[in-house]
Structure formats: C-alpha cells, structure tokens
Amino acid sequence: MKQLFIIRHAKSSWSSPSLSDFDRPLNERGKTDAPDMARRLKGRKIEPDLLVSSPAMRAWSTMQYFAKAFHMPPNQILKMDALYHAPAHVFYDTIKDLQLHNESTSVALFSHNPGITDFVNSLGLARLDNMPTCGIFALKIDTQDWATFEQAEKTFLFFDYPKLSV
Numbered sequence: 001m002k003q004l005f006i007i008r009h010a011k012s013s014w015s016s017p018s019l020s021d022f023d024r025p026l027n028e029r030g031k032t033d034a035p036d037m038a039r040r041l042k043g044r045k046i047e048p049d050l051l052v053s054s055p056a057m058r059a060w061s062t063m064q065y066f067a068k069a070f071h072m073p074p075n076q077i078l079k080m081d082a083l084y085h086a087p088a089h090v091f092y093d094t095i096k097d098l099q100l101h102n103e104s105t106s107v108a109l110f111s112h113n114p115g116i117t118d119f120v121n122s123l124g125l126a127r128l129d130n131m132p133t134c135g136i137f138a139l140k141i142d143t144q145d146w147a148t149f150e151q152a153e154k155t156f157l158f159f160d161y162p163k164l165s166v
Helices: 028-043 057-069 088-101 115-122
Strands: 002-008 050-053 077-079 106-111 136-141 154-160
Touching (some): 002 057, 057 106, 088 106
Parallel strands (some): 002 106
Antiparallel strands (some): 136 154
C-alpha cells in the first residue's frame, strides 16, 4: 500500500514583473500558508518519506517548508524538471519513475496548475474546478510498486487547502 499527496505550490508573488515565471517567489500569504499546511498534514499523523518537486522557485520553496516540518534529509528530496507546468500525463510518468524509490510508501508531489488540477481529475476520485494554492489532495494506492500506479486501485483519503475551515 502506498500514499500520494498531490500539493500545489503556495501563493506566489507577482510584484516583480521582470522575473520569469520560473523564478517567481512565494508572497507573504504563501510564506504563511505553506508551513501551516505542512503542520496540518503532520497533524494527521502522516510522515511522507519522499518529497518530489518542480524546480520552479514557488514549488521548491513550498516543498522546503514541508521538508522542514517533517525533518526530511536531502536524500529524501527529489527535484524533477518535468513537474514544471506538467500536463496530467507527466504526473503519471513521474510517479512511474518512482519505482526506483519503491521503498518509499508515502510520497508528496509539488507542482503547478493547470496540470495538477487535470491530474487530480484524471484519477476519477473527485472533481475539482481548481486545485487551490497550497492545496493537498491525498490518496491511497493499492500497490507495492510505483510503476503500477496508473492501473492500481486508488482510494480518496482527504482534500485540504488553506481556506478550508479545520
């Protein structure tokens, strides 16, 4: 059995129009929401054993708040270029590639819209109009091998985001 936590980056800043999309940092709300959502995930008694992130600054910064909350060592953090503005099918490919990390049973993926919403909807477990910033969509996968993710039976665990009352 595996668990997957699909996490959209926290709210990013648009205050510097000269910055590329890739280099946009988190804004003040994002810097508050990311550690709060990491604490909420930890409060569910969940311990991811692998964090996989887009290299874009806003996703990577969001992931770092989670890494800090879970005291993740660097060897349990992966930067995956393909997750930057990835369409839904790239998420499947990325998860399949985790077969090299089959010892990881609980993985958090950090990425961007619109692909992250499309991916969540493609799972057929729920229908989202939009994955909110710093939202977490969690599922359980009936498999021992990440390579069989796409075909494996999946069960919805929870959906949480900063503006959801807890």
